[in-house]
Amino acid sequence: MKKELSEEKLKEKICSLEKEARTLKDSLLSQKENEEKFRLSQEQLFQAQKMETLGTLVAGVAHEINNPINLIMYNIPLLKKIWHDFKPVLSNHATRYPAQKYGGLTYDFLNENLNQLISDMDLAAKRVETIVSSLKDFSRKSSIIDKSEMSVNDAVQNTLRLAQSTLKKSKVDVQIDLSDAIPPIKGHLQSIEQIILNLVINAIEAIDHDHGAIRINTDYDEKNKQVILIVSDNGSGMTPEILEKIFDPFFTQKQTQGGTGLGLSVTYSLVKAHEGEITCHSEEGRGTKFIVTLPLSPGKKPLKILIADDDSGLQKLLYQALSKAGNYRIEKAFNGIQALIKLGTYLPDLLILDLFMPQMNGLDVCRTIIKEKKLSKMKVMIITGLPNSNELAEIKKIGFMNVYTKPFNISRFVKAVEEILAFERNSL
Secondary structure (H helix, E strand, O other): OHHHHHHHHHHHHHHHHHHHHHHHHHHHHHHHHHHHHHHHHHHHHHHHHHHHHHHHHHHHHHHHHHHHHHHHHHHHHHHHHHHHHHHHHHHHHHHHOOOOOEOOEOHHHHHHHHHHHHHHHHHHHHHHHHHHHHHHHHHOOOOOOOOEEEOHHHHHHHHHHHOHHHHHHHOOEEEEEEOOOOOOEEEOHHHHHHHHHHHHHHHHHHOOOOOOEEEEEEEEEOOOOEEEEEEEEOOOOOOHHHHOOOOOOOOOOOHHHOOOOOHHHHHHHHHHHOOOEEEEEEOOOOOEEEEEEEEOOOOOOOEEEEEEOOOHHHHHHHHHHHHHHOOEEEEEEOOHHHHHHHHHHHOOOEEEEEOOOOOOOHHHHHHHHOOOHHHOOOEEEEEEOOOOOHHHHHHHHOOOOOEEEOOOOHHHHHHHHHHHOHHHHHHO
16 A cells, blocks of 8 residues: 555656646746747847938938049940040041050050940949949938829829830739728828839849749838838848848849849838838748838827736726827837837837736836836836836835825826826827
């Protein structure tokens, strides 16, 4: 009997150890996933900061290059005419003095090659002009002022007509699925066409087989009042290392084919000029999908609020109350990791942050916020059910003083939100 009990306890102990091992393994995997999400959120923040700095830099570079390249392009046709008129004179001179060299070159060499040399100079100068023009487009991300009501579907149709010869030459099949439910947006038609054209050309260049297909979809997100444009292909796809660089100026894998590496950078800037977002999903060998979201343009740009709380009931309550109270665009996060990822892409005017959440608490989120200059103007409201916790005391030490204790009066809380965001609303 004792032996049976001993064996039973041993089995229980083994089961317990196996359970602890599985729990530890799950915990380690979860920690690794959280670290990866945190890394991605930081990269998104750095990318936004980098693109803003590069916009200022390339504007200056384009201005400095513009004048000398214009002078070169003006002089090259003149040089061609001079050579055309001077060649008979030089021919007579070379007949009389056959050993004479001109700039170290013989007449025969000049006669055979100088036209081509000048044409190559002209081609190179025009390529520099194209790069300068693209740099100007990249830097003009906030200068699209002549916006009017326009249809994204019309922009797609216009672009396909423009790209008809390129598509026919590439032998790529293009499928379109344009939603009839899309309302007009307030935008710059030529710029939206440029966005679509750049994405289509990028898709064509990514296809390296004889059964290429590009799909263009449009849709309307009624909840967020956004028009969605999707351009996808069945091309070669991209590795994660390449994917994170695609919007960087001058990054290209097609340099030997004449690529400047500015097409997607210009696309990124034009989307941002329309207060939109562009994301890319790609897998090596399985194609690429670009998703562009373009907001409708009401009278005033909505203020953005991010609610980070693991209590779904409270989240829903705050979402409903704030949606009724004003012109707010509201996003949700259910833990600290999600909050950081949303901060990197959504950049809210106000963060409503629960102090205690799974995976990463509010204190760790606040510590990250104070390190990022991009988030320095963002307002933060801390909500907690433990007003005497050490974590809350630490949060106040590092400068976050707007604290609201649960449970709180929703009407008073909404009023506090309106007061905090009053300056931002008046400045729109």
